[in-house]
Amino acid sequence: MARKYFGTDGVRGRVGEAPITPDFVMRLGYAAGRVLAQSRSGKGRPVVLIGKDTRVSGYMLEAALQAGFAAAGADVMLAGPMPTPAIAYLTRALRLAAGVVISASHNPYPDNGIKFFSSSGNKLPDEIELAIEAAIEQPMECASHDRVGRARRLDDAHGRYIEFCKSTFPNELDLRGLKIVVDCAHGAAYNIAPCVFHELGADVITMGVQPNGININDKCGATSPEALAAAVCDNEADLGIALDGDADRVMMADASGRLYDGDELLYVLARDRLANGSLPGVVGTLMTNMALEVAFREMGVGFARAQVGDRYVLEGLLERGWQLGGEGSGHLLCLDKHTTGDGIISALQVLSALRRNGETLAESTAALELFPQTLINVKVAPGFKWQNNAAMVAEKETAERELGDGGRVLIRPSGTEPLIRVMVEARHAPLAESMALRIAACCAAT
Numbered sequence: 307m308a309r310k311y312f313g314t315d316g317v318r319g320r321v322g323e324a325p326i327t328p329d330f331v332m333r334l335g336y337a338a339g340r341v342l343a344q345s346r347s348g349k350g351r352p353v354v355l356i357g358k359d360t361r362v363s364g365y366m367l368e369a370a371l372q373a374g375f376a377a378a379g380a381d382v383m384l385a386g387p388m389p390t391p392a393i394a395y396l397t398r399a400l401r402l403a404a405g406v407v408i409s410a411s412h413n414p415y416p417d418n419g420i421k422f423f424s425s426s427g428n429k430l431p432d433e434i435e436l437a438i439e440a441a442i443e444q445p446m447e448c449a450s451h452d453r454v455g456r457a458r459r460l461d462d463a464h465g466r467y468i469e470f471c472k473s474t475f476p477n478e479l480d481l482r483g484l485k486i487v488v489d490c491a492h493g494a495a496y497n498i499a500p501c502v503f504h505e506l507g508a509d510v511i512t513m514g515v516q517p518n519g520i521n522i523n524d525k526c527g528a529t530s531p532e533a534l535a536a537a538v539c540d541n542e543a544d545l546g547i548a549l550d551g552d553a554d555r556v557m558m559a560d561a562s563g564r565l566y567d568g569d570e571l572l573y574v575l576a577r578d579r580l581a582n583g584s585l586p587g588v589v590g591t592l593m594t595n596m597a598l599e600v601a602f603r604e605m606g607v608g609f610a611r612a613q614v615g616d617r618y619v620l621e622g623l624l625e626r627g628w629q630l631g632g633e634g635s636g637h638l639l640c641l642d643k644h645t646t647g648d649g650i651i652s653a654l655q656v657l658s659a660l661r662r663n664g665e666t667l668a669e670s671t672a673a674l675e676l677f678p679q680t681l682i683n684v685k686v687a688p689g690f691k692w693q694n695n696a697a698m699v700a701e702k703e704t705a706e707r708e709l710g711d712g713g714r715v716l717i718r719p720s721g722t723e724p725l726i727r728v729m730v731e732a733r734h735a736p737l738a739e740s741m742a743l744r745i746a747a748c749c750a751a752t
Contacts, residue, residue: 311442332377334371334442351379353381356384357385360492364409371406376457378449382458393406393423396466404422412523422435426645428620471648479658485509485511487511491526492524527549532565560668567635569595569676574656578658589619589632590631619639623641678732681728709737
């Protein structure tokens with residue numbers, strides 16, 4: 307059954323435009339509260355944790371959600387600005403009915419969204435999302451006066467999560483002697499990530515830690531890592547770590563300013579885990595660079611591709627009983643450390659691998675030669691289906707014939723924006739670029 311409101315990562319859109327309006331978000335909270343109450347029948351009143359990133363619209367949407375949950379008879383705990391994976395952890399640790407994050411992740415500040423976590427700290431199952439969507443269409447009725455939900459602040463949410471992040475780093479290792487630039491994208495981790503790395507011994511230089519409600523992801527963080535690379539060189543640092551607005555993505559830079567994306571960091575983690583234990587397999591996505599597929603095959607490690615989106619990587623891992631997966635965008639999942647993608651924890655796993663092996667990022671990835679990729683985002687009208695564009699289909703088929711086994715073509719719609727993403731991968735960069743431009747031109751012409 308198709309979802310009407312939920313996308314690959316919750317409900318998302320531009321603030322003030324459906325569905326990201328106060329009235330809809332209140333109804334969403336009410337519907338979620340009703341569904342949770344029904345699913346927890348006999349277990350008492352559901353308690354829901356709400357966190358948010360640093361967007362100015364978060365205040366409005368938080369109040370709307372809180373009102374909806376209270377009207378449904380659910381109690382609310384408010385965590386304030388917190389990374390998305392922190393809400394997943396705290397929901398599980400506190401045995402709550404659900405966690406809710408108000409964030410549009412890596413999107414610019416005019417956007418916002420609502421995403422949910424189950425009591426186990428995982429994304430909501432499809433059947434629960436569909437039940438919430440069905441409940442949204444029902445009339446909204448307030449619980450009786452003696453059953454209206456209450457709200458309170460969660461004390462020391464930051465400290466609890468900082469300690470959890472540190473607990474995923476090996477006890478026998480530390481970060482003493484490392485100078486690290488940490489870019490928090492003026493987002494939810496601005497007062498958390500620097501503390502984690504500092505308390506593990508690093509000399510931390512901060513960036514993107516002055517949120518003003520509108521500067522989240524603005525020319526900084528994991529979506530604009532060039533600023534991090536420059537800062538690493540300017541400060542003569544050993545490493546740089548860039549998070550996105552809700553801190554579930556990570557990019558890194560070495561002392562020379564060279565940037566490392568999620569595919570390369572995933573390779574570092576896989577290599578380290580194989581050398582220090584067992585690694586049955588890794589889950590990537592349709593966008594994962596072909597070089598990783600080749601490398602894992604040579605390492606004797608299984609590899610599977612999922613649809614783009616960390617929820618699909620997670621599904622692929624759970625289906626196979628594997629623990630490691632990720633995306634080139636910086637979503638990395640280490641299921642032996644957390645139930646969801648976590649930028650801070652992923653960075654700590656990379657750092658532990660480097661410390662354990664006595665290597666730099668360059669040395670750890672020396673054997674991995676990425677295939678050049680060209681990715682073009684083309685704005686389209688809502689509901690556009692590229693499969694109905696005859697010219698685009700023909701151009702894609704021509705490119706695939708020319709590439710043979712030496713590359714790939716992938717065309718897919720964005721799950722969060724009205725965009726078509728055209729990706730071509732080839733052994734030679736000019737060929738990948740020319741093919742991607744030809745295909746994208748067909749789309750842009752419609």
